[in-house]
Amino acid sequence: MFLEKLRKEVLEANLELVRRGLVLYTFGNASGIDRESGRVAIKPSGVPYEELTPDQMVISDLDGNIVEGKLRPSSDLPTHLELYRNFPHIGGVAHTHSEYATSWAQAEKPIPCFGTTHADYFHGEVPVTARLSSSQITSEYERETGVAIRERFRSLDPDRIPAVLVAGHAPFCWGPSPGEAAHNAVTLEYVARMAYHTLVINAESQPLMRELHDKHFLRKHGQTAYYGQVKK
């Protein structure tokens, strides 16, 4: 029952990435977790999005054992699992090769917070991981990608900065649910585009003042939020 719901949510999150133009061909993947059972649902590897159905979502446990599904899971599953194991409040992960966020990852530069659009979603700059070492690449590469993310967040709060750029690769985003992870991937791409343009217009552009950054983030998140309608 809960798996049926999870599969649908994960499919929907994957399709949101396509609808918003973040995905070329079969690039990218989104997953979700049911924390009670520890079951993770993820997109199968290399299947065209237009053909995806909920029951094609692959179900694994937190150690990567496939418990349901006939298809291979996305090859990035071990990265997702490493995030679920280390960021206990997240319920979904979305990975894309979206054009601008990926370019920042390739340039190995964090995305500075230049405005309130960024501040509404990410409470600080979006960080870049260290490059993986040769031994990390040649051993369990996908899991080590998750390890590099975890290491980068040692002194950062993943609930307040729900995105990272993996050096030379692309962004990973997360959130309380698969849908919110996908939503964060979409806003990250938008923020990445605008930060790029901002620096082209003015290479000396300054990050947003801390007070304004806090104001906007807290206007949308936490107990004092007053954006949107009251949730019942």
Place this chain on the structure above:
Amino acid sequence: MFLEKLRKEVLEANLELVRRGLVLYTFGNASGIDRESGRVAIKPSGVPYEELTPDQMVISDLDGNIVEGKLRPSSDLPTHLELYRNFPHIGGVAHTHSEYATSWAQAEKPIPCFGTTHADYFHGEVPVTARLSSSQITSEYERETGVAIRERFRSLDPDRIPAVLVAGHAPFCWGPSPGEAAHNAVTLEYVARMAYHTLVINAESQPLMRELHDKHFLRKHGQTAYYGQVKK
């Protein structure tokens, strides 16, 4: 009766922002005012555009008291009200986080007038506000955003330059009606894109000659206008 018409116009102005690609998710908002009654209609906060109906538009008075509507108004309502109170000829306000105009706001650079497209709509460069002070941010932030705009226009004519960039935030545009405010937001984005490209091509690009700027603005505005069809 007039409120019904106003609600429809305001809804339509909001939808125009979406149709023209200026809006991601629930970003942005447009409002309109009925000057006789002093009633303002504005988009509700955080409601998806595809679900918006005229009767969801929230009605407030010029002091921000909600007089009709079950939903919370856009959190930027106090900014809109500050503009209506200080710019007596405007009938609509449109706020977006459109990609290029927002990038100029983040770079804290006014948009120079490099060509006749700009001159057709904005009679001078599009200015940037000062940064808000810490006390402005922590007190009535949204109203203070309007105050910063008003201050920036002390020596400018809001009827001839119907747009501003709020530093580190995004553009606000206005016009005689909600529809014209949205139209100005769309052309501002276009002008912002072209000014950006112009400087990339030639960092020494020079603003348009004053005579040509006047010529184009007055070709479309005021008593000697001769663009378009004769209005009856």
Place this chain on the structure above:
Amino acid sequence: MFLEKLRKEVLEANLELVRRGLVLYTFGNASGIDRESGRVAIKPSGVPYEELTPDQMVISDLDGNIVEGKLRPSSDLPTHLELYRNFPHIGGVAHTHSEYATSWAQAEKPIPCFGTTHADYFHGEVPVTARLSSSQITSEYERETGVAIRERFRSLDPDRIPAVLVAGHAPFCWGPSPGEAAHNAVTLEYVARMAYHTLVINAESQPLMRELHDKHFLRKHGQTAYYGQVKK
């Protein structure tokens, strides 16, 4: 009879500009001429493209006297007429504010020929006019725009370079027919985008070798052309 055909061709050329994304709102205009009668058909001023019908095209003679049509012609008509009077082989003119070509016009830089795509259509760089003088602006501005183009082509062949950038304004394109004028406007925008990117990648990029420029232009134009199907 011939006017009916001309009106349809001119409407179609105007719509092609819209379909190819060169036009925002009512910006831009295309016209055509019937050389035998000296009649010119042009888009009316400020009418939304989606509402345009063939019979709304305004018919003028080469001196700008309106001979048919109830609407005002595009305010740029005198520029078109100046081109028809001076470039005897052209049958159509298209004017847009397309994003990249306009940015080059605003930057007052000719578009260099960096590749075969450019060479296929324009046999040399796309030139920029001189700025108009104050007296040109304050007298017959639109006609003087045409004069500035004519002056720029004193030593250039308008049949081999069917486009120009008006300084601080936007491109004008032309061709043997309204449709080909619009086609040239579309390819100009594409060429303008790629020349822009080329310089961003490598500021020292070199124009195409003359031999290759000739080869490509003549592969598509003139008596030795061998691109496309044989015309009967």
Place this chain on the structure above:
Amino acid sequence: MFLEKLRKEVLEANLELVRRGLVLYTFGNASGIDRESGRVAIKPSGVPYEELTPDQMVISDLDGNIVEGKLRPSSDLPTHLELYRNFPHIGGVAHTHSEYATSWAQAEKPIPCFGTTHADYFHGEVPVTARLSSSQITSEYERETGVAIRERFRSLDPDRIPAVLVAGHAPFCWGPSPGEAAHNAVTLEYVARMAYHTLVINAESQPLMRELHDKHFLRKHGQTAYYGQVKK
């Protein structure tokens, strides 16, 4: 029989270029070869894509003799044939003037491998040919374009780097089939866009580490590949 299949595949590859936005008007062309018979099918020259039918594909032998078809073949046929003659494992060729890949070709700069998206498809930077000499241009220009590509690949493996930038012209891509050639053309454009942005963000960006480049390429290609579903 095999020609019918080949024609359909070649048409489909041509249409994929259109669907993915790589083609303006009649620019570009894709072809395929049946290695057993040595028959090549290619798009006819200058025919609008929306009108193309399988039986319009032109069939030639490897020396360029037309064996079936009433239309002229794409004028770039001799380039395709040179590639088929020299790269024995390829089954399809796709040529476009796609915006960013063409800009790199015009800038005469190879596309560096800055990330895993590139590494997934191209096992090394995407190279640029030398400029053609005057005599190459004025003799058999299109065949000489193929010769320049062949020369550039003297020390490169065309099966691992299925794309090239022809200096001052545009990309040619290939693959085991016409569909995969088109697929490579689409990903090349995407990789070209991101490499461009990467250098704008950080002019000192470093190519991907060799180990990671190998890892990603081999994750998708060769005997140890584990991306996608198991092929039966």
